[in-house]
Amino acid sequence: MELVEKLIERARSSGRSVVFPEGTNPEVLKAASRLAEEKVVRPVLLGAPERVEEVADRAGISVDGCKVVDHTESPLLDKFAKQYAQMRDTRETLARRLLKRPLFFGAMMVGEGEADAMVGGIDSPTAMVIQAASLCVGMEEGISAPSSFFLMAWPDGRVLVYADCAVNVDPTEEQLAEIGIVTARNAKKLLGITPRVAFLSFSTKGSASHPKVEKVQRATAIAKERAPEFLFDGELQADSALVPRVAAKKVGDSPVAGKANVLIFPDLDSGNISYKLTQYLAGAQAIGPILQGFRRPIEDLSRGAVADDIVAVAAIAALCA
Numbered sequence: 459m460e461l462v463e464k465l466i467e468r469a470r471s472s473g474r475s476v477v478f479p480e481g482t483n484p485e486v487l488k489a490a491s492r493l494a495e496e497k498v499v500r501p502v503l504l505g506a507p508e509r510v511e512e513v514a515d516r517a518g519i520s521v522d523g524c525k526v527v528d529h530t531e532s533p534l535l536d537k538f539a540k541q542y543a544q545m546r547d548t549r550e551t552l553a554r555r556l557l558k559r560p561l562f563f564g565a566m567m568v569g570e571g572e573a574d575a576m577v578g579g580i581d582s583p584t585a586m587v588i589q590a591a592s593l594c595v596g597m598e599e600g601i602s603a604p605s606s607f608f609l610m611a612w613p614d615g616r617v618l619v620y621a622d623c624a625v626n627v628d629p630t631e632e633q634l635a636e637i638g639i640v641t642a643r644n645a646k647k648l649l650g651i652t653p654r655v656a657f658l659s660f661s662t663k664g665s666a667s668h669p670k671v672e673k674v675q676r677a678t679a680i681a682k683e684r685a686p687e688f689l690f691d692g693e694l695q696a697d698s699a700l701v702p703r704v705a706a707k708k709v710g711d712s713p714v715a716g717k718a719n720v721l722i723f724p725d726l727d728s729g730n731i732s733y734k735l736t737q738y739l740a741g742a743q744a745i746g747p748i749l750q751g752f753r754r755p756i757e758d759l760s761r762g763a764v765a766d767d768i769v770a771v772a773a774i775a776a777l778c779a
Contacts (some may be wrong), residue, residue, distance in 0.1 A: 461609065462611075462770045465648065465773045466496075466769065468597055469772075470498055472776045472779070474575065475501075475573045476499045476500070476577055476775055477499040477572075477577075478576075478661045479529075479563065479574045479704040480560065481510050481580055482503075482509050486768060487514050487517060488768075489768035491521060493772055495520075498776070499772050499773070502525045503773075504528075504563060505529075505560070519724060524761070530558050532563075534563075537564060538559055538566045539554040541570065541714055542594065544736070557601075558716070561587060562603060564578060565591050565593070570706045573776035575757065576770075577759060578756075578757075578758070580760075580768070585679075587749070588625070588758070589758035590606065590756070591749070593764050595752045596752070596753050597751055598751055599753075602633060603625075604625055605621060605622040605637045605750055606622050606623060607621035607645075608624075608733050608744050608748070609746060612741065612742050619649075619719065619748070620640075620723065620732060620733050621720070621723070622726065623726070623730050624726075624747035625749070626725075628725050630645055630677040634724065635680035638657060638681040639681055641653075642717050648778065652689070654689050654713065654719050655718065655720040656722065656729070657677055657678045657691070657692025658694065658721055659674040659694065661695065663708065674693040677722075678692035688698070691715055692722075694715055700718060701716060702716035728762060745753075745774075
C-alpha cells in the first residue's frame, strides 16, 4: 500500500470535518464526493446551495453526505464578525465584509471549532490562504511564522520529511528552530515515527566557518532547548545526515547523524531545489507542500490540483487536526 493510501485509510477513523471554501470547483466537488462516500472525512462545502448543486449536476457528481454552507447567508456570519472584530480590534462591518469571502469564512470556521481543518487554494494564491489562516486561526503556541513540509516517498517504502521547501525564503535562526520543532511534531503524528531531525548545512560540526553555518548551529541549539523530547542534530551536511558510514567518520556518536528521517534546510533555495531534484532524479513522490505552524490545520492546494490530490491533502489535514 502506497503512503497516500495508508494516510487515507488512517484518516477514516478520525471522524474529522474538513471545510472546502471553493465549494463550486468541479475538482473539489469530485474530491468531496469521494471523501463522503468513502467516509474519509466529513466534507463541508462553502457556496450557495443551488450553485453547488448546479455545478455538481452538470459534472455528474453526487454531493450526498456533504454539508453545504452558504457563507454569505449563514447565521454564523454575524457571530464570526463579532468575534473577529474583537480579536483584531476592528469594526464589525469591516469584519463582516472580509468574512463574506469564502477563504476567510472557512478559516474562521476552523479557528472557532466549527470545522476541524480547511483545505483551500485551488482558486486562490497561496499568500491568500496563509493570510486567511494567520488572521482567523493564528499561530500555534511558540511558533512565530507558518512554514511547510513535503513527504518524500520512494517506491521501496522509504519516506523522508523535507522542510521548509515552499514558504520561508530566508528564515532566521529562531524561525529555523521553530520549523524543526513543528516538523518533528507533524512527522510523528503523520508517520508514527521517532523523528530524527537533521539541520542541514554545507558544513558538518564546524568543518567550515561562515555566518550561514553559525545560523544553523544556533537554530539547532534553540530547537534542543525548546523541545528536548525530540532528537535534533546539526549542523550536518546531507551525507553526514543520511549515510551511516560518513556519519561515523565525520560526526561520531549521534542519535541523528547517519539515520536522519527529517531534513531541515537552511533556506528556501536549498529546500525547494532539493525536493525537486529528489522528485525528478531519484524517483520519489513529493506529497505537499503541507502548511504547518497554525493553531489548527489549514492546507493549501495547487491551482492545478485534481480530485486525487485534494483527497490526499484532506486526509493529511484530518490527521494533523
